[in-house]
Amino acid sequence: MQILLVEDDHKAARLLARGLEEEGYTVTVAHAAQDVEAADLARADLAILDWMLPGKDGVTLCGEWRRRGLQTPVLMLTARDAVADRITGLNTGADDYLTKPFEFDELLARVRALLRRSVRTQPVLxxxxxxxxxxxxxxxxxxxxxxxxxxxxxxxxxxxxxxxxxxxxxxxxxxxxxxxxxxxxxxxxxxxxxxxxxxxxxxxxxxxxxxxxxxxxxxxxxxxxxx
Missing domain, CATH: 1.10.10.10 (Winged helix-like DNA-binding domain superfamily/Winged helix DNA-binding domain)
Known part of the structure; x- marks a missing residue:
């Protein structure tokens, strides 16, 4: 399965990518909205998107994807834990929301749950x-x-x-x-x-x-x- 990880913290992105790859996922990493390649986005079965990105933030980027009709599941990562912020993220089109700091096992469980729910995970050999x-x-x-x-x-x-x-x-x-x-x-x-x-x-x-x-x-x- 292909995961697109958009995270501006290089160390955090490296650790997350390594952990996901050890679970058998293929991970493409971008550190800003402008770094996301159309081909990588098209291939992704799931996007993990940080809210606080340089330039265009994750909420804006997620909203653009949804307006373009992209149905790829999105897991939003952010240090914002206020109810209003969670509502904003979900209303913008995120499928799930995880506040920092978090345990990797919880992120992995949410990734698996989103992939199970995604129509893109229908068995296709x-x-x-x-x-x-x-x-x-x-x-x-x-x-x-x-x-x-x-x-x-x-x-x-x-x-x-x-x-x-x-x-x-x-x-x-x-x-x-x-x-x-x-x-x-x-x-x-x-x-x-x-x-x-x-x-x-x-x-x-x-x-x-x-x-x-x-x-x-x-x-x-x-x-x-x-x-």
């Missing part, structure tokens, strides 16, 4: 050739056999599936899966990609994940790969 992914349960099967993926391996595979047929660069993986600089985790990408390919493209299976020399990686059905 993603499939590439005989590789089948359930975004709701994070179950992955290849040729009917269950694959036991780590959270990071699932996050990589999910990102590749979201860009099926396209070349995904190492920099994109570094930013969207680890939220880190490529130089810092380049070797880590190799380790996780090797383990992922060992499971997805096990002996007897036609390779789905290809290395595109000098460019990155590509997930595609047999016969459609560059490598």
């Amino acid at each position: 993603l499939q590439v050739a005989d590789l089948c992914i359930d975004p709701q349960t994070h179950a992955v099967h290849r040729g009917g056999a269950s694959l036991d993926l780590t959270p990071k391996e699932y996050a990589i595979l999910d990102f590749l599936v979201q860009h099926v047929g396209e070349v995904v660069s190492r920099l994109q993986l570094a930013e969207h899966v680890w939220h880190a600089d490529l130089i810092a985790i380049d070797n880590l990408i190799d380790v996780h990609m090797k383990n992922l390919r060992r499971k997805v493209d096990a002996p007897g299976n036609e390779p789905l994940i290809a290395t595109v020399r000098g460019r990155g990686f590509r997930l595609a059905a047999p016969g459609e790969s560059d490598a």
